Amino acid sequence: MTKPLIIVNLKAYAEGMGERAGIIAAAAGEIGEESGVTIGVAPAYTDLHPIAMHYAIPVYAQHIDGVAPGAHTGHVTAEQISAAGASGTLINHSERRLTLANIEGSLAAARKFDLQTVICTNNEATTAAAAALSPDYVAIEPPELIGTGVSVSKADPGIIERSVLAVKTVNSRVKVLTGAGISTGECIRIALDLGTDGVLLASSVVKAKDPALVLRDLVSLI
Amino acid sequence: MTKPLIIVNLKAYAEGMGERAGIIAAAAGEIGEESGVTIGVAPAYTDLHPIAMHYAIPVYAQHIDGVAPGAHTGHVTAEQISAAGASGTLINHSERRLTLANIEGSLAAARKFDLQTVICTNNEATTAAAAALSPDYVAIEPPELIGTGVSVSKADPGIIERSVLAVKTVNSRVKVLTGAGISTGECIRIALDLGTDGVLLASSVVKAKDPALVLRDLVSLI
């Protein structure tokens, strides 16, 4: 069985950049070590390099553009994030949707640099489609639950079960994360029991007064 | 075996709107009848209603937005094109790419009105992903060949074979069209022999001095 993966998406939160990014990354490293759970973070592009240099945890970009190096002002390439020390990238997050052609382009670009790939999806059908592209992970996040504090694993366990099944049918090597509203160890426990390989979460950790406290609870039932 | 399908995409060509749209639709009807091949057209939105009313051929929208009726200025809904008489729609054409979530949204919207769905894709991987969404058709068009006059069926038969195989593996009920550079009966013959169910084409018919002449050649070896 794969070791569960927790990715903390720092988004563009004021509470997740600069020094705070370091505090969260430090907590991820410490609690990951204690618990044996892999805890990664996805910081702002500008924080990628310092976070990747200072902390022995997986660091993800929040997005990459599937373009080769060249005349692409304002774009983020696989080469750039790899050089900055990232070990993977989110692709097609609900706040940064891509065309199908560009999802595939980003994936292909990431593979050239051995970057781990996590394609985000919004429902069962798009999860199956994403799995057909053979990323390392698909992360299913029902958009109506994102940022609500209502956990997908409690509110809609069916969508997780159906998504896990859809992924396994299309490409059984693809692993499944889930997200939206995950805030406690119990939420993660349920998510794992429903067949996922981990979770993608954000505000519950990033906006916490003490991120380490939340992370410690999150891994408590794994 | 399914009867082959030819869809003529009128795009926003000056030679494909208004009266010319009618001439092409009339030719599609006549030659479709003669040959037993189904020939449909995808006209401008503004021509959808007159073409659908006057010609007994399948009429496709070139794009729909996957939104329910409502406050969506400038959008095209399944309800609108259905009311205008369309029998189906292209989705995600290379000149009108959509996010994965919106491809799925457009597909779901089209199904509510029993509209035939044709998802356009650019390579083998995105074709597999599109097939996982269960449209009626996937239309694979290598972007580097679109509008070149170089036929995909001659220039890159491998991409067609691999795409057909990918579709059949993911969802065997999905039918496959191919496009890009198709201009003669021989191109279509090869495409069908490679396992596709028809073709999506544009300039070779739309810009022809005599569209009927080209269409008659296109069906000649089927």
Add this chain to the structure above:
Amino acid sequence: MTKPLIIVNLKAYAEGMGERAGIIAAAAGEIGEESGVTIGVAPAYTDLHPIAMHYAIPVYAQHIDGVAPGAHTGHVTAEQISAAGASGTLINHSERRLTLANIEGSLAAARKFDLQTVICTNNEATTAAAAALSPDYVAIEPPELIGTGVSVSKADPGIIERSVLAVKTVNSRVKVLTGAGISTGECIRIALDLGTDGVLLASSVVKAKDPALVLRDLVSLI
């Protein structure tokens, strides 16, 4: 002084398409005639042609793409809407935002076909920028008030006054519409008194049980 203009944006409302589009257009014609106020409608693309043929009122597209005729699947060209009988077009509506380059491209395309142009904007600064492009009209709609039923002319008269001033400073030939929450004759009266040349509205007319009743009230104090 210019005669005031009222444009009813039918959006993609179920209550604004097909037969209902005809009912609203008929009311616009009748009450426009009675009152001497010009009342136009902006229907779905698929309804442009029938509405323009049957009613002697200005008919606007809800959006155009600033592209020349050609290989632009799913796009809407100035040539298409002109051929369908439109007399003008909205550009950059808040529900169909365009890049600055494309706003200018749409404007240039519309001018070639003598189409009236209405650029929609969201605040004072973007209104000044739009005026610098010299459209026929700028329509200022504070996004936070759209669809709320709270009239911009009552809730935020300052934004209208400052926008009118900004337009006059940049290009005094550009006329100003306002929108968002306009539902009564009193709202329009205030908007005109603040220096605008008319209004752009939608739900209050389109979703009304009796659109003619609402339109009659809207022109009552002009």
Add this chain to the structure above:
Amino acid sequence: MTKPLIIVNLKAYAEGMGERAGIIAAAAGEIGEESGVTIGVAPAYTDLHPIAMHYAIPVYAQHIDGVAPGAHTGHVTAEQISAAGASGTLINHSERRLTLANIEGSLAAARKFDLQTVICTNNEATTAAAAALSPDYVAIEPPELIGTGVSVSKADPGIIERSVLAVKTVNSRVKVLTGAGISTGECIRIALDLGTDGVLLASSVVKAKDPALVLRDLVSLI
């Protein structure tokens, strides 16, 4: 008179990231000092922090999103680039076009952090519109000349003169850069003589074997 400004856009060029970004920034600092011309660079987001820390030159982001800190995965905020040490940002580059509303949003966000703003435009009309938004600089780059090696100042001096005039008419405090094909000191000399305040360039410096040599030539006639 303002001191001329040269901004070197490193785009996503392989020759402009990591170590090479440092070499170009070092050359910019050295030649800027020698010549009294301000030479800034616009590196990849991931290089912003190291470049801003190590070199006493103006450092620009290639793009920012006009959003406040928050749930905006994959976005780039003014706060992030300011924290990374940027002194300004390009906005609306031709390779990263924004809606008019978002150009204004990016500008407003940049101002909160006292970041210098450079709005890129494609022709005379959009230059006037951009000037109405009151950025520090407008950078006019005719898209048909970008990356061609054909200098805008030689190929189309008229567009520069008309753009400078348009800017001065709309808002005389806004300064003007020009770009596209600028590669020699002579090109810059002409651009300044036509009334601009500097240039925005990329490949001629970034892809040069010896960027310092090219920069030294570029400032030679100022």
